[in-house]
Structure formats: structure tokens, C-alpha cells
Amino acid sequence: MKLDLFYAPVACSLVPFLLLEEAGASFEVHVLNLRAGEQSAPAYLSLNPKHKVPLLLVDGVPLSENLAIQTWIARSFPEARLLPGETWGDCQALSLLSWFASGFHPHLSRINQPAKYCGAGCTPGQVTEIATQQLAARFRIAEDLLAGTTWFFDRFTAPDAYFFWCCRRAGQLGVDLSALPSCRRHFEAVGSRASARAVLGFERECTERSRRT
Ligand SMILES: N[C@@H](CCC(=O)N[C@@H](CS)C(=O)NCC(=O)O)C(=O)O
Structure with a gap:
């Protein structure tokens, strides 16, 4: 294959x-x-x-x-074992993946390029402000889900990777996650995995290569 x-x-x-x-x-x-x-x-x-x-x-x-x-x-x-492995757990994992795709990602896109989402009478600053508020509410829910646990399930699974990206992108776009200790702990846990280190290393190489050209 x-x-x-x-x-x-x-x-x-x-x-x-x-x-x-x-x-x-x-x-x-x-x-x-x-x-x-x-x-x-x-x-x-x-x-x-x-x-x-x-x-x-x-x-x-x-x-x-x-x-x-x-x-x-x-x-x-x-x-x-990137999904829990039984029907109920797998559906709970898909529920999280769907939430990250539809509840987090669109707001991150708005903060990234607010002008693209402006209609008449609305400024890029307002788009960013609303998207930031919407994200803050969603991160608070995730914070509760991660309280007292390292992963969303009993081990690392796909939703952990997707939420890692949501936190990383939010941080890069200036969203303040400092009051969310469980999200931050989760971010560190995913970031310290060999898979994440390999991907971030590859990203660094791409960025350096494009800087040189
Ligand atoms: N619904 C898509 C969204 C993917 C998406 O928005 N990707 C962005 C990067 S994070 C992209 O490729 N943007 C380029 C563009 O919109 O032209 C998915 O979940 O895969």
C-alpha cells in the first residue's frame, strides 16, 4: 500500500x-x-x-x-491502538474529533485571517475578538474533560493528537491558555512523544529550508 x-x-x-x-x-x-x-x-x-x-x-x-x-x-x-477499540469508545472519540474539526478549527481560521470573514460593518478586530471568546468557552470545556487525566481516554489516541494541534495553533495565534493547567499538561504530554518530536523536527526543517530560498 x-x-x-x-x-x-x-x-x-x-x-x-x-x-x-x-x-x-x-x-x-x-x-x-x-x-x-x-x-x-x-x-x-x-x-x-x-x-x-x-x-x-x-x-x-x-x-x-x-x-x-x-x-x-x-x-x-x-x-x-489510535482509537479506543470498542463501539462506544470509538464513537466518543469520533465525537471529540468532530468537535475539534467543527468547534475549534473554524475559530482558529478566523483568528488567522480575520479580514476574510468580515462582512459590511464588521472589523477584523471584531472577528478576532468573537472567535477568541468562542474558543475560550470551548477550551474551558476541554479543561474539564482533561482534569485529573493525561489523555482523553485511558491511553494516547487520535483525539489527543488533534487537540494538541488545536492548543498549539491557538498559542501561536496569541490565545492565552495560561489559565488552563490540564490543557497545558496535555500539550506537554503529547509534545514529548517521539511522534510529535519527529513531526515538529520535520516542520523546523521545512521552515528553515523555505527561509533559505
Ligand atoms: N475541513 C478540513 C479543514 C482543513 C483546513 O482548513 N486546512 C487548512 C490548513 S489548517 C488549509 O488547507 N487551508 C488552505 C486554504 O484554505 O486555502 C479538514 O478538517 O481537513
């Missing part, structure tokens, strides 16, 4: 990258420069007309959407 992951530094494609590392999968990473608009090049649009990363090609056939890609990885590499 040939796996090709389309990835961009800093973007949410970090999550399937990390899970493929956890699974010990053999895969090729194709780096896109989102700022340069490489996600809108015709060759990429023919694979993913939604012009987004992540995208996973499985034997040349594209699969888009983080939730679907993560679920595919977890099911295809069962020995990595």
Missing part, C-alpha cells in the same frame, strides 16, 4: 502526520506552501478541489478531511 500525505508546516495536517508516525507507517510527505498558494495549483486541485491540507492518497486515491483521514489511519493500523 502506497501512502502520500499532503502537508503544510503549522497547518492541521500535523495531526495525520503524527498519527502515521505513531502507527509506524511507511509514507511519503508532500510539502505545500500555503502562503504561496500551492494548495490552489491545478495539479493539487485535481486531487483536492477543496484546496485544503491534509490530504492522504491511498494507492493514488485521495481521502480528504482530517476526521476521515485520522479514522482511516486508526482502522488501518489497529496495532497502534
Whole structure:
């Protein structure tokens, strides 16, 4: 089976990258420069007309959407135990993945590019402020879910990787997580895994390479 992951530094494609590392999968990473608009090049649009990363090609056939890609990885590499492994637990995990994709990610996108989300009579500052408030409410819920526990389930699973990215991106965009000790502890726990260190090392190399060119 040939796996090709389309990835961009800093973007949410970090999550399937990390899970493929956890699974010990053999895969090729194709780096896109989102700022340069490489996600809108015709060759990429023919694979993913939604012009987004992540995208996973499985034997040349594209699969888009983080939730679907993560679920595919977890099911295809069962020995990595990236989902709880029984129906109720798996549905609880999908519930978290869906929440991160629909409850966190869109607000992070708004803070990243507020002008894109402005209608008449609304300023980028207001978009950022509302998105920050919405995120704060969601992070408080996550804080309660993580109180007294290292992981969302009894061990590291896919939702931990996805929430790691949400916290990382929020921090990079200036969202203050300092009053959320459980989220911060969770962030440290995921960040210290070999998979996360490998992905962040790769990201550093990409960033340095693009700085040099
Ligand atoms: N619903 C998609 C969202 C993916 C997404 O928004 N990716 C961003 C990076 S984090 C992207 O590729 N943006 C480029 C663009 O919008 O042109 C998913 O869950 O996979």
C-alpha cells in the first residue's frame, strides 16, 4: 500500500502526520506552501478541489478531511491502538474529533485571517475578538474533560493528537491558555512523544529550508 500525505508546516495536517508516525507507517510527505498558494495549483486541485491540507492518497486515491483521514489511519493500523477499540469508545472519540474539526478549527481560521470573514460593518478586530471568546468557552470545556487525566481516554489516541494541534495553533495565534493547567499538561504530554518530536523536527526543517530560498 502506497501512502502520500499532503502537508503544510503549522497547518492541521500535523495531526495525520503524527498519527502515521505513531502507527509506524511507511509514507511519503508532500510539502505545500500555503502562503504561496500551492494548495490552489491545478495539479493539487485535481486531487483536492477543496484546496485544503491534509490530504492522504491511498494507492493514488485521495481521502480528504482530517476526521476521515485520522479514522482511516486508526482502522488501518489497529496495532497502534489510535482509537479506543470498542463501539462506544470509538464513537466518543469520533465525537471529540468532530468537535475539534467543527468547534475549534473554524475559530482558529478566523483568528488567522480575520479580514476574510468580515462582512459590511464588521472589523477584523471584531472577528478576532468573537472567535477568541468562542474558543475560550470551548477550551474551558476541554479543561474539564482533561482534569485529573493525561489523555482523553485511558491511553494516547487520535483525539489527543488533534487537540494538541488545536492548543498549539491557538498559542501561536496569541490565545492565552495560561489559565488552563490540564490543557497545558496535555500539550506537554503529547509534545514529548517521539511522534510529535519527529513531526515538529520535520516542520523546523521545512521552515528553515523555505527561509533559505
Ligand atoms: N475541513 C478540513 C479543514 C482543513 C483546513 O482548513 N486546512 C487548512 C490548513 S489548517 C488549509 O488547507 N487551508 C488552505 C486554504 O484554505 O486555502 C479538514 O478538517 O481537513
